[in-house]
Amino acid sequence: MSDNLEFDALVIGAGAGGLFTAALLAKRGYRTLLVERLGEVGGRASTRYKDGFAVNTGALGIEIGTETEEVFNEVGARLIVRQPSPGIVCRVSGKDINISAGLPGMANRVAIKLLRLALHVIPPLQPRTGESSHAWVTRFTNNPTVLGLLHNFIGSIFATTPHLLPADLFLHYLTTKGAFKQFGFPPGGTVTVWQELLTSYKRHGGEIWLNAQVQQLSFAADGTVNGATVNRDGIPRQLTTKLTVSDIGPQATLGLCGDANLPADYITTVKRQYQPSAIITIYFASTTPLASFPGFACFSSTRRLCYAANFTQTCPENSPPNWHVYCGASVPQPCTGDFNETNEIELLKADLLDEFPGFAQARILDVVVTRDEWPAQRAMAGADLPNETPIANLWNVGDGVKEWGSAATTACAETAILVAAKIERAYPWQVAQAALEPQQQEHAKAVSQPIPQSHAVDHTSSSPKEAL
Ligand SMILES: Cc1cc2nc3c(=O)[nH]c(=O)nc-3n(C[C@H](O)[C@H](O)[C@H](O)COP(=O)(O)OP(=O)(O)OC[C@H]3O[C@@H](n4cnc5c(N)ncnc54)[C@H](O)[C@@H]3O)c2cc1C
Known part of the structure; x- marks a missing residue:
């Protein structure tokens, strides 16, 4: 010193x-x-360390x-x-779709390129001033799976909802920024x-x-x-x-x-x-595997669960031997200001029970509510x-x-x-x-x-x- x-x-x-x-x-x-x-x-x-488990306090x-x-x-x-491979899957009707490889991966990459081009050459496609992501997307579709994925993807990245996120910001993120196309989990x-x-x-x-x-x-x-x-x-x-x-x-x-x-x-x-926004994350562990996706899963139809992560497939050192560690996260409603913490945690747990058969027997390592002065996004x-x-x-x-x-x-x-x-x-x-x-x-x-x-x-x- x-x-x-x-x-x-x-x-x-x-x-x-x-x-x-x-x-x-x-x-x-x-x-x-x-x-x-x-x-x-x-x-x-x-990261907090508890009984040999590495539990992250925020970014994963x-x-x-x-x-x-x-x-x-x-x-x-x-x-x-x-880097998990695949990095992100979308869970639609109980099936995990790899959006970074194969046909869906190609469609995903082509769709982003086409979107970039279309926004440039077809002005009516561009969002209107102040238009929300929800309003912009519903100009083209009201498909509940698309809207569910949109809701949960925006919740995962921005800790907010499509109604609050400006469409031009979202499109800029998708077409110009990293958009989580490549990421990794830190061992330890x-x-x-x-x-x-x-x-x-x-x-x-x-x-x-x-x-x-x-x-x-x-x-x-x-x-x-x-x-x-x-x-x-x-x-x-x-x-x-x-x-x-x-x-x-x-x-x-x-x-x-x-x-x-x-x-x-x-x-x-x-x-x-x-206007700080909030996220609730439940960390859970099991001695039997509860998921087959190795990175993140984004959900299309849930009460609150936006995404889940599987840490131990890429980073086994983040848990004691033979344990599998996951987390599931939600954006509460409303996503900023006051909300009923107990209800929101119950809604997230209900989704985890639906999406992870075996969650009921899993060991809950932590329930982390990031809000107000210690928020998801400041x-x-x-x-x-x-x-x-x-x-x-x-x-x-x-x-x-x-x-x-x-x-x-x-x-x-x-x-x-x-x-x-x-x-x-x-x-x-x-x-x-x-x-x-x-x-x-x-x-x-x-x-x-x-x-x-x-x-x-x-x-x-x-x-x-x-x-x-
Ligand atoms: C549940 C959750 C999941 C997330 N997942 C991801 C993810 O997967 N990937 C990703 O990239 N991001 C993720 N994020 C977002 C990411 O964690 C944050 O955007 C980022 O950590 C914010 O960092 P910061 O530097 O803005 O502020 P902070 O992390 O808040 O740092 C501010 C620091 O200042 C200190 N401090 C405060 N007051 C004082 C003072 N008076 N004197 C000295 N020190 C002080 C605090 O203790 C704190 O350490 C997630 C966030 C949450 C909550």
Whole structure:
């Protein structure tokens, strides 16, 4: 631990967005401090270990070939995930249809390409301003299977409903973004992804304080942030920083700034747009296999169950020997604001009983309700705030400031890339270093050397467990 409390950059929160940003800033030579209130990194994409089971607290699958991999490549960290094959199946009338291979796979790929083309050349196909995904799709079909799959796919990705998700955002996600076409499960649980990123961050000289909470930001006479009070080991510490990035969401960032330091209209906008959405996840385990799909299943006709995941076929180390671990997740109604937690959990359980014969005998490992301050997505897709704030040297990252049509941890990586680029333009590394002692400058140069390619992304499609 360093006694020097002067930093170029302070990053608040070691969730996906904070870690991606801190890793990029440290790699680019900024003397960076990452402060996390919990004892582990990953935030809502971390892992708890219980009786030999790795139970994720949020994100399960990590997308490959997107901004996530871009950051890992730049900072020389290894993205270690295993790709299930097939990745996603759709369960229709009790049958699991592999939408990534064979005829349905081809139809799926062709359909996306045709959709992209058709939207371009046939203007009436394009969504009208403000049209919801539900309204747009029902222009073409009212088929209950299609509508059920749409509902559950949108719930799985955006933790919202087709009635609330703008159609143009959904189409942008499908035709331009990763759309979970390629993903993998991290062996050992999702936290291992962030631990790899943390290792790279530290290798580049980044400092992290765990079990430490930023209590408030302090301001210079020109209105910029110049420091923070951090409670570490019960002791308040005052540090100085040239720039600050918050991963705790724009709403909570307001609280660290204090109303007097922000324009009133910005405060009103942040409060008005604050609509975190919820997901309920039930983790269960069995000594007999309960599913034959190796990755995710998306359901066409359920009360609440949107998707289920099978972890142990690709990552047997996530459970004790001979156990199979799954989860099923739902988006409650309503998906934001208050809902009846007990009823919603019962509805999800009823679906799991229908879809997983043997669920009644399974061991329930955890029922995780992510909502309110610890939500599925901190902003409803389409209602995200910009990553910039009215304060010149304060930015937000994470899933409260997603770009249009982005979702999940990929969206967090994208916010980090964008914010790191803005920081480089506004506070070039040389400017940030100007105030450092010559010895510290040498250190910064040393740690910002390129990393050999041998550290690059490492993902495999092998499934160590035999197909069921
Ligand atoms: C059930 C569920 C399933 C999901 N599935 C997937 C999936 O399969 N794939 C995927 O990519 N995404 C998935 N997601 C979404 C993904 O988990 C989130 O989008 C992502 O983790 C959000 O990260 P973040 O950086 O925005 O914020 P967070 O993870 O919330 O990180 C913020 C961090 O800041 C810390 N903090 C708060 N206040 C302070 C303070 N004052 N001082 C210091 N630290 C502070 C918090 O402890 C936290 O660690 C899922 C989410 C849920 C809930």
